[in-house]
Amino acid sequence: MPDETVLVINAGSSSLKYELRDATSGARLGRGIVNRIGHDGTALRYQVSGESPVERPLPGASYAEAIAAMFERFTEAGARLDGLVGAGHRVVHGGTEFSEPVVVDDAVLSRIDALSSLAPLHNPVAVECIRLMKEHDPDLPQVAVFDTAFHATLPWEAYTFAVPEDVAAEHRLRRYGFHGTSVEYVTGRAAALLGVEEDDVNLIVCHLGNGASITAVRGGRSVDTSMGFTPLSGLVMGTRAGDFDASAVLYLQDAAGMSTREVAELLERRSGLLGLTGDSDMAAIRDRAQRGDDAAQRAVRLAAYRVRHYVGAYLALVPGLHALVFTGGIGEHDDGFRAAVCEPLAHLGIEIDPRRNSAPVADDGGLIGEGSVPVAVIPTDEEAEIAHHTVNLVRGTSTPQTERTPDPSQT
Structure with a gap:
């Protein structure tokens, strides 16, 4: 010991x-x-x-x-x-x-x-x-x-909702982002893998699990992320709907007589992959899809589409992209889903090697595609990141909180 x-x-x-x-x-x-x-x-x-x-x-x-x-x-x-x-x-x-x-x-x-x-x-x-x-x-x-701290660097236009400022201020309405501890860890590991200084690395990080999000990282800082005021928005998840028109919430309350609690239960716990297929586990759904299950095939197609949707948007935010990174339970272990995301993106220089993609992932990650936009799989370790911060703070070697501020060029 x-x-x-x-x-x-x-x-x-x-x-x-x-x-x-x-x-x-x-x-x-x-x-x-x-x-x-x-x-x-x-x-x-x-x-x-x-x-x-x-x-x-x-x-x-x-x-x-x-x-x-x-x-x-x-x-x-x-x-x-x-x-x-x-x-x-x-x-x-x-x-x-x-x-x-x-x-x-x-x-x-x-x-x-x-x-x-x-x-x-x-x-x-x-x-x-x-x-x-x-x-x-x-x-x-x-x-x-x-979990929200890594996203404190979001520029104003990324975190602000277009509602009256007094309402937003009173109720603390803004994009906060989540999975930040995971993304911070993966950013450091990706920089090391790619031989780039962490303060210079530019990434799109796909944290894909039962909860899922995508983060645009420029110069080692979060500049946009798919989760918002809560972890509900963005991608199709295990039980969460992801992006959903707010007016549809009002419609469900008025037309269907659903209470706020019932709508929250619907969108948080009964939607996503579960709502589309009756199953929240992507591995089981992909197995069903391979056996010809139509609902499972549609769910995989929708989930992959939503990831590509955000990847495309974030390519516009991160010039000089060093890599597209997959992490999280699905991102690390589901080579078929990674292929479903990447194969339609070849025209953007995002290409994966089928042999590397299907091989076991090394503990410290590795490249599965080396097109003009490299693709990497990097296992996350939030506990390691928490331990690292804890030891550094206790020993007095951490970065002061005031230094984690938005990129001045983006405010």
């Missing part, structure tokens, strides 16, 4: 994921998850690197009990928790308050809590888990890393 470690915590609406990492190398030493917190069937699953996973029931456990079980399991596994340098927490929404990771004190925690109306399923549990960790060890630094 290394002398110094860092703990990474990702609190979901009913789950707690965590990893223990080497504070110097970033290597994963162990990981765990507590599922169905507060519900029947709550269970902890933990795996020390190189060993078989351990699972145990935690009936109806709360987040406090989940964290206690996490530390108990660490002790059983022989982890040296006296070497912890800090705990890094994934926080979904930082609003305009937070454009960089921060060490959490009571004032910061209160500011994060005040943003809960923008992410009601996620920010409150992140706040609760940070509080519980501070109670468990008041001297251990707690660091918040925000």
Whole structure:
């Protein structure tokens, strides 16, 4: 066990994921998850690197009990928790308050809590888990890393909605963007792969999973992204509709008598791939499509079309593009979907090598096409990015928050 470690915590609406990492190398030493917190069937699953996973029931456990079980399991596994340098927490929404990771004190925690109306399923549990960790060890630094932070560099014209400024200001209406921690990690890895300085790299990053987004990166900074005020907009996702005319929401409320909650349930949980096929898993849908299932074929075609739609738009925003990058569960593992996206884009210099595309992806990624616009697959590792920021902040080597500002030429 290394002398110094860092703990990474990702609190979901009913789950707690965590990893223990080497504070110097970033290597994963162990990981765990507590599922169905507060519900029947709550269970902890933990795996020390190189060993078989351990699972145990935690009936109806709360987040406090989940964290206690996490530390108990660490002790059983022989982890040296006296070497912890800090705990890094994934926080979904930082609003305009937070454009960089921060060490959490009571004032910061209160500011994060005040943003809960923008992410009601996620920010409150992140706040609760940070509080519980501070109670468990008041001297251990707690660091918040925000999914929205990487997109703090969006220029005004990219984040602004064309509504009256007073309404937008009062209700904090703007494009925030999400998946920023993943995109930031992938941007760094892509720059290294391509031999380009991170501050100079120009990319279109396709984070494709059950939740999916695309980000235009110019000079290492986010300049546009498909997710907006919430993670609903943009691409076709597992259960989310993606881009949807706001007037259609009003129509459903008036003509169909649907409540706001019912429309939200429709667009967030019953749409996307699930609404088109009855299945939210892209691998299963592509298998059905290959067997001739018409609904599955249409869904794949629509999902790929929406990706190409954004790629085309972002080509106009990122001159001197170094690469089109795929990441996320679908982006990393579904060679057929990557082909469905790229093959119609050959006229734009986006071409993939079928042999490379179907080969296993290396841990640090690789090129699958070297046309005039190279195409790369790079596995994401949000936990590594959170660990990196946590260690740097605790050791005082991080970039000050004031330095993550929009490109002056784009404001």
